[in-house]
Amino acid sequence: MPSARFTLLTASLVCALIILDTNIVAVSLPSIARDLSGSFADIEWVVSAYLLAFAACLLPAGSLADRFGRRRMLLLGLVLFGLASLACGAAPSLVFLDLARAAKGVGAALLLTSALAVIGNRFHQPQERMRAWAFWGACMGATITSAPLLGGVIASTLGWRWIFYINLPLVALLAIMVMRSVEASRDSAAARLDPWGSLTFAGSLGYLIWAMIDANQVGWGSAQTLGRLVISALLFGLFVMVERSQERPMIDLQLMRSGRFVGALLGMFAYAACAQVMMTLLPLYLQNGLQLSAQAAGAGMLPFAMTMLLTPRVGMRLATRLSPAQVFALGLVLVGAGNLLCAWATRHGGYGAFALASLVLGAGAGLLNGDTQKNIMACVPRERTGMASGLSTTTRFGAIVLAIGVLGGVLATRTEQLLYEAMAAAAPGELGQIGAMATRVAAGDLASALALVDPSLRDGLAPLARQAFVGGFETVLYSAGVAALVFAVLVGVLLSRPPVVLRGAEYAPGEAG
The missing domain is CATH 1.20.1250.20 (MFS general substrate transporter like domains)
Known part of the structure; x- marks a missing residue:
């Protein structure tokens, strides 16, 4: 062995x-x-x-x-x-x-x-x-x-x-x-596969992401976007119907009666959508906004990553003095404050202020990283911990995908708006290129964006394009910060609710193993 x-x-x-x-x-x-x-x-x-x-x-x-x-x-x-x-x-x-x-x-x-x-x-x-x-x-x-x-x-x-x-x-x-x-190991009593539940869930999430990512190009009120959102909602409705008809569903919908369980899931969602997603988005700012190389941008993420790694030790000590609701709320408040401070740092420029702000964001992320999973698992019966683990992990990565779609839309829309305002004064004859330029600026391909305008204007428009990106990213960080603070209140209230009876027993954080 x-x-x-x-x-x-x-x-x-x-x-x-x-x-x-x-x-x-x-x-x-x-x-x-x-x-x-x-x-x-x-x-x-x-x-x-x-x-x-x-x-x-x-x-x-x-x-x-x-x-x-x-x-x-x-x-x-x-x-x-x-x-x-x-x-x-x-x-x-x-x-x-x-x-x-x-x-x-x-x-x-x-x-x-x-x-x-x-x-x-x-x-x-x-x-x-x-x-x-x-x-x-x-x-x-x-x-x-x-x-x-x-x-x-x-x-x-x-x-x-x-x-x-x-x-x-x-x-x-x-x-x-x-x-x-x-x-080799397997569960001889494992539930049968649920292909219809899997397909309807995947389809619902896929159409939702497709709608959000493409909405900035085809329009939020376009037939394509609205059609995809409707299909996503219909598929999610089918998913719920399929799961309700299963003897052993992938997701036990009865758990949604528990405010504590819903609060713990929302805490996981908020952590992933407002903090963990920044592992993907912040390097874009470091390269496109501060003009760092890929290598320097990777090193520039260390304050956020190191604080995220070290803070869980503090969280373990806080858990002995504070309730789960208080720890959750504190973590989300730090995430919100960190995002707002990062937004302030982008406006004032320079890496130093941004690095200090990212320490606060990393501290909130680290405080939540282990606590979210622990509290979700503590809200369910022991025999359903496997299902709860799968649901929490799905919530985490589903939230990251949704956040990339939503925050990416905010970045693209705000960058285009700011670029339009700048070019209306500096190069009014090139306004027809705004949409194509903005999407390339947001992606970090400034050279391709400038190749769309008259060569004599490129040197003057380059700093304006960078400023438009920075302004767009500032709005992204403000949006994530405000969302985290709203979730802090909501999650804190839900986790403070008394337990409910699920299948003949009460389950609350700390009572189920």
């Missing part, structure tokens, strides 16, 4: 690979936009295609791992992840890259659910399980901290395609480790 430590190391490194790939791409987005002539909507899809497939497949992937074996799904996930990484690196176009990223998201869902199940299956005693999850958390934190810097170094030296090629030797090494350290 393989040692428990070797098994834990393997499963933790599999999860670290997913976190690495999720966060390493952000600093290379401007390079991808320039190399493949992409608009801002195009680079949104580079991120969203992966996260959308990942979020949509988490629940069915967990069922597959339980039903057909965790070791088998780990190996299948590694093969799919590796082939998709190769396709991403060799992508000749943005459409090809998006499809490959979606395939990688499916592989990542198989890997994450299987790896977590392996850890849960191998470690049974409370103390050893606590130490195992502490080691897993340390691996995740170290990966989150190092990913932006590593991505910046690779993009600056080898080029953005090696962001994906670097996965190939890692996948090969992990496949060998899985075969040597992970025993």
Whole structure:
């Protein structure tokens, strides 16, 4: 039998690979936009295609791992992840890259659910399980901290395609480790697969993201946007009907009767949409707004990432003195304040003020990172913790996808508005190019944006275009900050509610293991 430590190391490194790939791409987005002539909507899809497939497949992937074996799904996930990484690196176009990223998201869902199940299956005693999850958390934190810097170094030296090629030797090494350290295990009592629930959920989320990303080009009131939103709502309604008809649904809708459970889920949503999403968005500002290189932008993320890594220790101490509602609210208040301070720093310019502001944002993110999952799991019966874990992870990554769509729309719209105002005075004859210019400016491809106007005007318009981007990003940060403060109040109120009876027993934070 393989040692428990070797098994834990393997499963933790599999999860670290997913976190690495999720966060390493952000600093290379401007390079991808320039190399493949992409608009801002195009680079949104580079991120969203992966996260959308990942979020949509988490629940069915967990069922597959339980039903057909965790070791088998780990190996299948590694093969799919590796082939998709190769396709991403060799992508000749943005459409090809998006499809490959979606395939990688499916592989990542198989890997994450299987790896977590392996850890849960191998470690049974409370103390050893606590130490195992502490080691897993340390691996995740170290990966989150190092990913932006590593991505910046690779993009600056080898080029953005090696962001994906670097996965190939890692996948090969992990496949060998899985075969040597992970025993075959499965749940003989696993519920049957739920293909209709999976398809309706994925379709609903997909149409919603498609509507939000393309709305900035076709218009929010256009037939295309409204049609996609209607289809998304209909598919979500079908998903609810399918789940209500299941004897053992992927999502137990009865849990939504608990204000505490809903509050914990909203806390996870707010954390992901207002804080974790900044791991993707902030490198765009550092490169496009402050004109840092990819490598410098990766290093520039360290204050945010390091504070996010260290703050959970403070959260553990606060949890002994404050209620879950108070800890949640405090974390979201720090996230809101951090975003607002970052917005202030963008207006005043310079990296120093921005770095200090990002420390506050990172502190709030770190305080919430572990607390969100813990409180969701504490609100459900023990026999439904697997379902709750899948739902919380889906909520996390679904929120990131939605936030990229919404905040990306805010950035594109505000950048275009500010660019129009600036060019109306400086180059009124070029106003017909505003839409095409704005989407390239938002993507970080300033050269392509300026190529659309008269050559004699380019030197004068370049600083105006950069200022329009900075103004757009300032609005993004203000929006995220205000949203986090609103969620702080809402989540604090919901988590303070008394427990409700679920299936004959009361469940409240701290009462369920």
